[in-house]
Amino acid sequence: MQNILSFLTILALFSCQPDTSIDQKVDDIIKQMTTAEKVGQMTQIDHRFLDDHEDITDYAIGSLLSGGGSHPKENTHKAWVDLYNGYQEKALASRLGIPLIYGIDAVHGHNNVKGATIYPHNIGLGATGNPEIVRSVSHATSSEVAATGINWTFAPCIATPQDYRWGRTYEGFSSDPKLVLDLGVAAVEGYQSSTKKNPRKVIACAKHFIGDGNTIYGTGINNLVDRGNTVLTKESLKKTLIPVYQAAIDAGVETVMASYNSWNGVKCHGSKELLTDILKVEMGFDGFVISDWAGIDEIPGDYKSDIVTSINAGMDMVMVSGEGEPYKKFMALLTEAIQEELIPMSRIDDAVSRILRVKFRAGLFDDPLMDYDYLSEIGSDENRQIGRDAVRQSVVVLKNESILPLSNSNGKVRWSKIVVAGRGADNLGMQCGGWTIDWQGGQGDITDGTTILEGLRENAPLGIEVVSDPLANSVKGDLAIVVIGEDPYTEFFGDRDSLNLNEEDLQVIENAKAQGMKVVVLLISGRPMNIADHFDNWDAFAAIWLPGSEGEGVADVLFGNYNPTGRLSFPWPVHAEEGTSASSMLYNLGAGLSYE
Ligand code: GLC
Numbered sequence: 001m002q003n004i005l006s007f008l009t010i011l012a013l014f015s016c017q018p019d020t021s022i023d024q025k026v027d028d029i030i031k032q033m034t035t036a037e038k039v040g041q042m043t044q045i046d047h048r049f050l051d052d053h054e055d056i057t058d059y060a061i062g063s064l065l066s067g068g069g070s071h072p073k074e075n076t077h078k079a080w081v082d083l084y085n086g087y088q089e090k091a092l093a094s095r096l097g098i099p100l101i102y103g104i105d106a107v108h109g110h111n112n113v114k115g116a117t118i119y120p121h122n123i124g125l126g127a128t129g130n131p132e133i134v135r136s137v138s139h140a141t142s143s144e145v146a147a148t149g150i151n152w153t154f155a156p157c158i159a160t161p162q163d164y165r166w167g168r169t170y171e172g173f174s175s176d177p178k179l180v181l182d183l184g185v186a187a188v189e190g191y192q193s194s195t196k197k198n199p200r201k202v203i204a205c206a207k208h209f210i211g212d213g214n215t216i217y218g219t220g221i222n223n224l225v226d227r228g229n230t231v232l233t234k235e236s237l238k239k240t241l242i243p244v245y246q247a248a249i250d251a252g253v254e255t256v257m258a259s260y261n262s263w264n265g266v267k268c269h270g271s272k273e274l275l276t277d278i279l280k281v282e283m284g285f286d287g288f289v290i291s292d293w294a295g296i297d298e299i300p301g302d303y304k305s306d307i308v309t310s311i312n313a314g315m316d317m318v319m320v321s322g323e324g325e326p327y328k329k330f331m332a333l334l335t336e337a338i339q340e341e342l343i344p345m346s347r348i349d350d351a352v353s354r355i356l357r358v359k360f361r362a363g364l365f366d367d368p369l370m371d372y373d374y375l376s377e378i379g380s381d382e383n384r385q386i387g388r389d390a391v392r393q394s395v396v397v398l399k400n401e402s403i404l405p406l407s408n409s410n411g412k413v414r415w416s417k418i419v420v421a422g423r424g425a426d427n428l429g430m431q432c433g434g435w436t437i438d439w440q441g442g443q444g445d446i447t448d449g450t451t452i453l454e455g456l457r458e459n460a461p462l463g464i465e466v467v468s469d470p471l472a473n474s475v476k477g478d479l480a481i482v483v484i485g486e487d488p489y490t491e492f493f494g495d496r497d498s499l500n501l502n503e504e505d506l507q508v509i510e511n512a513k514a515q516g517m518k519v520v521v522l523l524i525s526g527r528p529m530n531i532a533d534h535f536d537n538w539d540a541f542a543a544i545w546l547p548g549s550e551g552e553g554v555a556d557v558l559f560g561n562y563n564p565t566g567r568l569s570f571p572w573p574v575h576a577e578e579g580t581s582a583s584s585m586l587y588n589l590g591a592g593l594s595y596e
Pocket of ligand 1: 066067068105154207292293491
């Protein structure tokens with residue numbers, strides 16, 4: 001009871017002084033905090049690894065997260081609200097009653113939540129080239145995130161991927177920093193604008209600072225790409241990547257996530273030059289810096305030195321996670337480091353001030369709990385329509401030998417029997433890709449949505465029969481649509497040394513050709529792949545990236561209900577492994593066909 005009273009006292013204190021600036025309120029709280037409470041505020045734990053929910057109260061934990069695949073026991077909408085409220089009430093019961101901020105990777109919709117709208121991954125949004133649809137997608141995502149109580153998404157990723165062997169290529173809007181800048185700003189504004197119905201704001205997170213998409217092949221995990229070394233002069237950084245983050249900061253992004261990679265051999269997580277001198281001083285960032293998942297552990301040295309190095313470098317909150325190093329060990333070692341003056345209290349107060357400032361800006365001190373009132377936002381028709389529109393705009397038609405659209409503008413049927421084949425034709429998990437329900441995504445009916453095949457069936461004009469024949473070897477039609485591509489992956493699980501197409505997919509295309517059918521190939525992928533040796537006998541080809549749950553958007557383009565506007569936001573090499581530095585390009589940045 002005492003603790004609730006102290007929260008109410010704090011609330012009364014602040015609410016009766018409406019003109020008190022946030023900074024004054026923050027200072028007032030800091031003055032009351034013990035070192036242990038400050039350490040607690042700087043600690044972020046994945047809820048799955050809590051020893052005891054009472055720890056949130058006892059240690060004044062500042063933040064929890066749901067990492068990829070981290071759900072309530074039952075993945076229902078009410079269960080998410082109950083999970084959030086349960087933890088928030090524990091935080092409000094702490095001595096000073098400082099509310100939690102709860103983070104999640106809502107990177108293409110509220111993608112941990114069953115039934116949430118799943119939007120195209122950033123590579124598809126990049127192909128739209130349209131800040132408005134990106135703003136709408138981010139805003140709709142926040143309306144679904146806020147409905148579950150959660151107040152912080154670890155998005156947008158504003159990487160500029162260069163080497164497509166990187167498993168996170170699809171998390172980037174584009175290889176072109178200028179396009180990433182425009183779409184990154186739109187995403188931040190979309191995520192952080194309160195929804196018309198739900199006053200709750202969702203805080204965005206620009207990630208991963210800095211150079212995550214520019215690492216050198218062979219320097220990453222498993223001698224591949226992810227978390228490798230980025231070699232760029234400071235001048236080059238200032239010309240290319242820093243303006244992208246500056247624009248996100250100027251757009252009001254409240255958090256920045258440090259990147260796993262190294263910059264010129266120094267781990268970003270331990271770089272004072274990056275996290276303080278450049279980000280906070282030169283760029284004027286006044287939110288807070290969050291580490292990546294156990295990101296400080298990868299700094300050379302033992303765990304205590306990792307803590308000292310990263311906090312002194314400017315890390316404000318550590319995503320300990322609790323899966324590796326126990327969070328009580330983190331808090332004990334951080335406390336020790338403070339007591340031994342290895343980390344000055346001024347640095348701790350700066351970190352905690354930033355965290356509290358963001359919590360005030362997020363409205364958490366005013367209205368920390370959520371009710372069930374907004375659950376209808378999740379997977380709403382309105383939000384799914386936004387998804388369908390984004391899918392339409394993301395499809396890039398790259399080859400069309402007078403095949404598309406499948407029916408012309410006055411509805412005259414051109415192909416009466418269409419065979420739909422391929423692994424990706426009726427596979428929601430494959431079209432959603434990684435970061436969907438589970439960290440690595442999954443196959444088949446992993447959530448609610450419309451597959452490519454279902455979209456074609458439900459939108460086929462009169463006179464067109466749509467038939468499913470997965471291997472294209474038993475039904476002969478006028479034309480075959482063969483949907484091929486990559487199985488879902490996330491982060492370094494998607495690092496590859498080769499970007500060849502799947503042999504099984506190529507066989508299905510051959511089967512369709514052998515039956516004498518015209519063939520339209522649709523590629524589901526997180527990046528450009530090696531098509532040059534195969535696409536000569538494809539009659540039409542479109543890259544559909546990772547479209548998400550609203551597969552009808554693809555049918556809209558194929559049937560001509562939407563004249564394709566998608567354009568490549570990554571150049572497409574003859575040899576995809578060569579990425580943006582390839583000597584010969586099949587298609588340049590900006591390539592894409594519309595219908596005459
Ligand atoms: C992951 C990713 C990061 C994500 C974080 C929390 O390892 O690198 O993008 O936000 O952990 O899931």
